[in-house]
Amino acid sequence: MKIATWNVNSLRVRLPHLLDWLRANPADAVGLQELKLQEADFPHVELEAAGYHAAVNGQKTYNGVAILAREPVADVSRDIPGLTDEQKRVIAATVGGVRLVNIYVPNGQAVGSEKYAYKLGWLASLRDYLKDELAAHPLLAVTGDFNVAPADEDVHDPQLWAGQVLCSEPERAAFRALLELGLADCFRRFPQAPQSYTWWDYRQAAFRRNLGLRIDHILASPALADRCRACRVDPAPRKLERPSDHAPVTAEFGE
């Protein structure tokens, strides 16, 4: 089973890239973030023609997440139970016996800002939610744009980014708290090329210069992590015309 995650930064704009990528990389399930559209505008027809069912938690202009799957999706859940939040950042579903939780973590804007406080509170609620999901589902994958670079090796210039949003210690502690639930960062279970990133700023030719961050992740519960055979970033779509600023990440799981 192949599970992928991709922040498409507007599904309307990126649908051709997504369809091309799915043809070349037929993942069994895909978590999408930053749809920037409501479900009424979701391209169900095009994705069904490509062989994918979809569960959608849409929002106009901002946020919006979906789970695509070759098999029908079951037990769809939207948002974090008990958290009052107008922003559509979470969707969960069961696909092929695996529970998938797909998330778009708040950006946080700047350390010390209101949005940063919202991000840290949101991550604390996420932790509590995932603790419950782990207890209920031995095979659990968490896909998404976490908006946290977990360690300095995930940052092109750790000195430049030291203490900045996406890299600050409270954000990294919140990420570690997810790992302490028992979730594994699939990417770091395997040898990887140095300077492997998933996001590059549109400005300053950041992609060409590989000035990136690794902020998109696939986490797996212990039983699922044991089955993880590979995890990789695919930088190919970032090279296209009008790309998303994020690259997709894929993890493969055996029986």
Place this chain on the structure above:
DNA sequence: ATGGCGCGCGCAGCGCGA
């Protein structure tokens, strides 16, 4: 000095992202 790029919205230029 303090933007750079790309998106949505909506038709100018701003808020937002990371």
